[in-house]
Amino acid sequence: MRSKPIKRVALQRTIALLLFLIVAYILFFKIIPKKLYFLNVTGFVLVLTIGFYFIIYGWLSSIFFTKTERKHKNNLLANANIGKIVPAKDNLQSDKQDKMDVLIERDNYRKEFMGNVSHELKTPLFTVQGYLLTLADGAIEDKSVRKNYINRALKGVDRLMEIVEDLNTISKLEEGNLVLKKEKWNIVSLLKVVMSGLELKAKKRDIILQFDKTYPLPIFVVIDKKRIQQVCVNLIENAIKYNKNGGVVEVGIRRLEDKIIVQVKDEGEGIPDENLPRIFERFYRIDTARARSQGGSGLGLTIVKHILEAHNEKITVASEPKKGTTFSFTLTPKLY
Structure with a gap:
């Protein structure tokens, strides 16, 4: 030992x-x-x-x-x-x-x-x-x-x-030393807080942060609020960094069987197919010079993946060159 x-x-x-x-x-x-x-x-x-x-x-x-x-x-x-x-x-x-x-x-x-x-x-x-x-x-x-x-x-x-x-x-x-404090939280309000905190950064590049539709009712999930907020910040901040000037970052929430799916979509250059399998690795950068000029530790997506795995959840990515990238992750709904 x-x-x-x-x-x-x-x-x-x-x-x-x-x-x-x-x-x-x-x-x-x-x-x-x-x-x-x-x-x-x-x-x-x-x-x-x-x-x-x-x-x-x-x-x-x-x-x-x-x-x-x-x-x-x-x-x-x-x-x-x-x-x-x-x-x-x-x-x-x-x-x-x-x-x-x-x-x-x-x-x-x-x-x-x-x-x-x-x-x-x-x-x-x-x-x-x-x-x-x-x-x-x-x-x-x-x-x-x-x-x-x-x-x-x-x-x-x-x-x-x-x-x-x-x-x-x-x-x-x-x-396995990070203790998660799972509680019932409204994922809609949590995303609104994150998007509000990143609004100034988005405005500097004329990028619009928006939901894909109106969510009038709360959607409750069982999460460690601090860690899932960290996941949302990393994904939305990346969508701002690698988006085109004047682009849109769209956030959506969907129900799929027994899971809640949260999606973050940008309109950036996209990620080449050969790079997709490695984007969750430590320090892996597709465009090294641009990534370092944008700041960050190069560990954001690695942390996102580990946090979600600690919640027994998954994250996937889909990308199309010149059209943008969509990150999707699952959460467990609170049923009662």
Whole structure:
């Protein structure tokens, strides 16, 4: 059982981070004179960012390698059990090949995952570093520049926080440690709240958010409201990001046998057929340059899929080039 080492590593990293922050705070806000306020803030943010990166990166690495090692062990046990029903001669050859396939798959997944994590963390880190080094080289003396650069550096820190928070959410979902608080909620009113919160973002690109029809009566479902709201925000926000300027994002609710179907449709470029099977993978982006310019951690759809699976629900996607994409997910209705 490897859960105790994971928790111990996480606790050690957390304590180290807290001690690191305390020392940095004392240095920049107690020892350095207060008249050098902007230098204090700049130095503190830089130290915080670098320390944050190495501690969290190490924590994620520890969790990842432990999980893949456990998965590898389970796969080998499963392969061994299956092999018992075949002749001994074939069993030996098959077992060797199965072990080799598992090792290759594990190694490829490890390389891809760690490469993606490293890249996603380094991008905002280098952004923060660039602005802070410019300030340290003398730009901090220019009042018109320093506030702007500090704000941009803080945006980079926010992006780091977003990536780590999303990775933490996925880790909890995969480990089954995220407790869902399922209650009766009106999905119509929840969608209205989400659409209202994203209205300003849509208006910036002249995009219209609308329901496909009027829903005068409430439609009750059994959900964890916070998590399903997160699903709706991710899907509608993506529909805004990848829509055409002046397009429409249409939200619909349908009843299908014993399920409620929620649909989010955009009028964007669509997703090529060859990319559809991979869009729920971590960090997978169809148009990498455009996706990063739009912001986000690259983990939104992965989180959506895991949240719905935790509810024992499903999500599907249909897309047509130049016409748009429709995401559909199921929910369980409250029957009484």
